[in-house]
Amino acid sequence: MSEPRSAGAPADLESAGRLVLPGGGGRAVRRAVDAALILGLGVIVVVLIAQVIMRYVFHAALPWPEELAQFLLVAISLLGGFRAFELDRHIRLDLPLNRSPHPLAIAVRLAALLLTAGFVAYAGWGGLRLAAATWNQPSTALRLPMGMVYLIVPLSCLAMLAALAWGLAQEIARLRSPTRKGSR
Amino acid sequence: MTALFLAFLLAFLFAAGAPIAFAVGVAAAAGLLMTGLGNATVAAQRIFAGMNSYPLLALPLFILAGNVLVRGGIIERLVIFADLVVGRIRGGLAQVNVLANLMMAGVSGSATADTAALGAVMVPTMRERGYRVDFAAALTTSAAIMAPIMPPSLVMVIYAIPTKLSIGAMFMAGIVPALLIALCLMAYVRWACRDMPLRVPEPGGPGALRATIDAVPVLLAPLIVVGGVRGGLFTATEAAAVLVGYTLLVTMVLYRSIRLKELAEILHESAVTTATVMLVVATSSLFAWFLAIENVPNAARDLFMAIADNKIVFLLIVNVFLLVVGSFVDTVPAILIFVPILQPAAVQFGVDPIHFSIVVIVNLMIGLNTPPIGTNLFVIATVSKQSVGAVTRALLPFYAVKLVALALITYLPILSLWLPRLAGLMR
Numbered sequence: 001m002s003e004p005r006s007a008g009a010p011a012d013l014e015s016a017g018r019l020v021l022p023g024g025g026g027r028a029v030r031r032a033v034d035a036a037l038i039l040g041l042g043v044i045v046v047v048l049i050a051q052v053i054m055r056y057v058f059h060a061a062l063p064w065p066e067e068l069a070q071f072l073l074v075a076i077s078l079l080g081g082f083r084a085f086e087l088d089r090h091i092r093l094d095l096p097l098n099r100s101p102h103p104l105a106i107a108v109r110l111a112a113l114l115l116t117a118g119f120v121a122y123a124g125w126g127g128l129r130l131a132a133a134t135w136n137q138p139s140t141a142l143r144l145p146m147g148m149v150y151l152i153v154p155l156s157c158l159a160m161l162a163a164l165a166w167g168l169a170q171e172i173a174r175l176r177s178p179t180r181k182g183s184r
Numbered sequence: 185m186t187a188l189f190l191a192f193l194l195a196f197l198f199a200a201g202a203p204i205a206f207a208v209g210v211a212a213a214a215g216l217l218m219t220g221l222g223n224a225t226v227a228a229q230r231i232f233a234g235m236n237s238y239p240l241l242a243l244p245l246f247i248l249a250g251n252v253l254v255r256g257g258i259i260e261r262l263v264i265f266a267d268l269v270v271g272r273i274r275g276g277l278a279q280v281n282v283l284a285n286l287m288m289a290g291v292s293g294s295a296t297a298d299t300a301a302l303g304a305v306m307v308p309t310m311r312e313r314g315y316r317v318d319f320a321a322a323l324t325t326s327a328a329i330m331a332p333i334m335p336p337s338l339v340m341v342i343y344a345i346p347t348k349l350s351i352g353a354m355f356m357a358g359i360v361p362a363l364l365i366a367l368c369l370m371a372y373v374r375w376a377c378r379d380m381p382l383r384v385p386e387p388g389g390p391g392a393l394r395a396t397i398d399a400v401p402v403l404l405a406p407l408i409v410v411g412g413v414r415g416g417l418f419t420a421t422e423a424a425a426v427l428v429g430y431t432l433l434v435t436m437v438l439y440r441s442i443r444l445k446e447l448a449e450i451l452h453e454s455a456v457t458t459a460t461v462m463l464v465v466a467t468s469s470l471f472a473w474f475l476a477i478e479n480v481p482n483a484a485r486d487l488f489m490a491i492a493d494n495k496i497v498f499l500l501i502v503n504v505f506l507l508v509v510g511s512f513v514d515t516v517p518a519i520l521i522f523v524p525i526l527q528p529a530a531v532q533f534g535v536d537p538i539h540f541s542i543v544v545i546v547n548l549m550i551g552l553n554t555p556p557i558g559t560n561l562f563v564i565a566t567v568s569k570q571s572v573g574a575v576t577r578a579l580l581p582f583y584a585v586k587l588v589a590l591a592l593i594t595y596l597p598i599l600s601l602w603l604p605r606l607a608g609l610m611r
Contacts, residue, residue, distance in 0.1 A: 037455035038448050041244055048241065048425035052418070066238055073244060073458075074235045077466070080459020081205070090203030091460050091514055093557060098201030112200035112207075115193075119210040123231055126224030130232070133225070153228050 018088035019167035029159060030086065033079050040076040044069045067141040071149055078156035085163040106175050113171065117164040120157050127153025186218050187480075198557075204514050205460070208521075209467035215474045227470060234469030235462050238421060239351065242341045244458040245424035249336075249405075249431045250292040251454050254301045256435030256442050258402050262287050263305060265399035268392055275377025277313050278323055279370055281306045285327035286366045287399075289334035290406030291431075293341075295549055298328040299560045303567035314380070318578035321568035325560045325575070326582040327369055329549035332515075333542070334362035336409045336427070339549075341420060342465060342516055343541050346472060346524045350538075351420040352413040356604035357538050359410070361546060361593045368589045372581065401434045461516060468520035481525045488529040498533045499594050502526060503547060510551015511558060518548055538610060539597040546593055550586050553579060 021029060047065040055061040084090045097105050127150055135147030190211045197207035209231075216222035222230075266283040270276060284306065288298050303324045310320035332339035335355035344351045408427050412418035418426065435442045442450070475481065492498040509518050523544060530540045552560040555576055565572045593599055604610045 034452055037459075038451045041248065041451045041455045041458070044241065044244060045248065045425065045428050048245070048421065049429045052422050052425055055422075066241075069241050070236050070238060073241055073462070074232060076244070076455045077235050077459045077462035080456045081463045083456055084203075084460050084463075087456060089456050089460055090205065091464060091559070092201050092203045092207075093198055094201060094562070095199065097199065108196075108200045112197050112202040115197060115210045116202050116206040119206055119213050122213050122224050123209065123228050126226070126228030127232070129225045130228050150228075150232065153232060 019085045019163040019170075021086065021163055021166055029162075030083070033083055033159070036079055037076050037083065040072045040079075044072050044076075064141040067139060071139075071142075071144075074149075075152045075156075078152055079159070082156055082159040082163060085160060085167075101174065103175060106171055110168065110171050110175070113164055113168050117161060117168070120160045120164060124154045124157025124161065127151075127157060186215060186478075189218070190215050203460075203463075204517060205463035205467050208464065208471050208517050212467060212471035212474050215471070215478075219474075219478065221474065221477055230470045230473055231466045234466040237345065239341060239344055239419075240462070240465065242336075242351075242421045242424040243338055243461060244454060245421065245428050246293040246336050246338055246341070247297075247457050247461075248450070248454040249424065249427045250294065250297055251450050251457075252428070252431040252435055252442065253291055253402065253405075254297075255446060255450055256431070256439055258291075258435075259284070259288065259301055259305050261395075261398045262402060263309070264395045265403075268395050273374075275373050275380050277306075277310050277315065278320075278373040278377050278380075281310065281320070281323050282327045282366055282369045282373060285324070286330055286334065286362070287403065289328075289330040289362060291336070291402060291427075292331050293336045293338035295328045295331040295552055296560055296563055298331045299325045299563045300567055302328060303564050307564075307568040316578070317568055318570050318574045319376070321564045321570050321575045322578035322582050323369070323373065324568075325553050325564040326579065326586060327366070328560060329546075329552065329586070330362045330365055332549060333358045333365065333545060335359065335406065335413075336420075336424065337545075338461070339515055339519065339545055340541070343519050343523065343545065344420075345465075345469070346520060347527055347537060347541070349541060350609060352607075353538050353604040353609040354541055355410060355413055355420070356607050356609055357542050357600040358545075359603055360599045361542050361589075364592060364599060365546075365586070365589045368585050369582075372585045376581070401438060405430060405434075464514065464516040465520065468517040471517070472520050472524055475521065476524065481528055484525040485529040485532060488526075489532060492533070495533045495535060496595070498529065499535065499543065502530070502543070503590065503594060506544060506547035507551060507554070510548040511554040511556065512551075513557070514559065515548045515552065518551075519544070536597060536601060538604060539600045542600040543590075543594050546590050550583070550590065553586075554583075 020026065048069055051062060051065040097108065131147040131150040131154065134150060135145055137146045138144065139146055139149060193214060194207055194211045197210060198204065213227055216227060262284045263280060266280040266287065270279040270283050273279060285298060285302055288302060292298050303321065306324050307317060307320045311317050335358055337355065337358060340351055340354040340358065343349065344354065405427060408430055409423045412423040412426060413420055488498060492501055509522060527537060527540065531537060552558050555561060555572065561572055561575060565575050
């Protein structure tokens, strides 16, 4: 199992993986997502411990904790995926190329960002269609409309796309003004 | 042709620094589009389904338990206790490193997390006592590979998804191989530190009794996981939930080393780590699904059957293959993409799937320490402020030690299978 690393970046060019949404809007989204992550994982822990107690102490397992915890796991994974862009926590290689101000390196990064954004848009679009197709289909235990559950896919993809678009804009700015490499 | 293009696409995206989760996702989506086998809705559905799994719930819980213990100051307590046990022999602090890593492996499931956490404590301490920094770094990252081999193990939780193997049996199977790796490392350290001066006991530290009492709650934690999962009392997910409850009790009530506000930070940190792993799981599942409908696993099995004519040769080829894969690809996609390809062949050659899982995991863990793309190598280089090259040179003898352990684990299945059989978790 591995985790990302970002140390060692030269001061004039931050790690290209750190895509922070700017301004008050960015801050508001960040706060909401952070709260959702903390709450989501907190609820997973509480309901699963409660379920163990119900099952082994009271011999009366509840029907819904597993499903709720699984849905929350998907939600924190996708929302956390957005925050991981901002915090540069995604597992990725950090080669010198990734921080080079050379126009060719920037072009390579631009291509990678575009492909990544293309995949996120593809998955998000698929998630939207999936949500629409299953809007009236209830989940097994919680009887939630599955369309509502699936909505987390396009919502998170939208946030990730915003972060990626911001990253793209910055790389393009670097390409245009080679004297102010990496300024943001 | 498609396969070649996808391999090129993956290599390009990895090199360009794209997150591995998304690079694999791009390749999977490209494969689906090129072959006309799926559309966006199917891709989104597979990604969701790849994460919407009960066994995977163990992942955030084990990550959280590890983070709670690290933030609660557990590493320091373990190091003090290990010092008490093996600190007085020649090369004592290096032995402490191995023992602390082994004990930490019993509560943590991630080699990378352990490399970072123990490296931050052990490398400076060893430097102060006259050890070479590159040796300390190489030893720490080598010993950290025990984390996912000793239960609990994030890697085993993920391994169980495509293979449907019993996580409990895998947990049991990892114990003896992890101990074997510890033993091999300790034997090497004994030899490598033969010229180190013996240490005089330092006054002022906590007494022996105090250090032991401090460490006991942590040493008990693995029993919850192993004891709970054994005999099917708990599922791995339930054991992980109980472990989280236990670690919170120990750190917040017993040690009082974590406050409520810090708990929110730990939850946030753990959620983001979970997300980074889960997204790799999700897109790797999508990629593996694409390979499966392209019938790649069966073709690979036939290929292996054609080039290897017995179990010994097959395992040798697999070891070489996985060592190479492990030096280039992260553990999670390596498992989700290659295990469905390799396991049918292993079964065909009469290799027990549980034994095979341990062989695969040990291989990939060695890969985490191997250039060009060894995550833990980069982590320890950063933590110890050494160049990757310096750490790699210091790692050379450790590779030999780990390969000896790997050979024993590969060709003596009893090492992996004895405990799960004893526990009645497999025939």
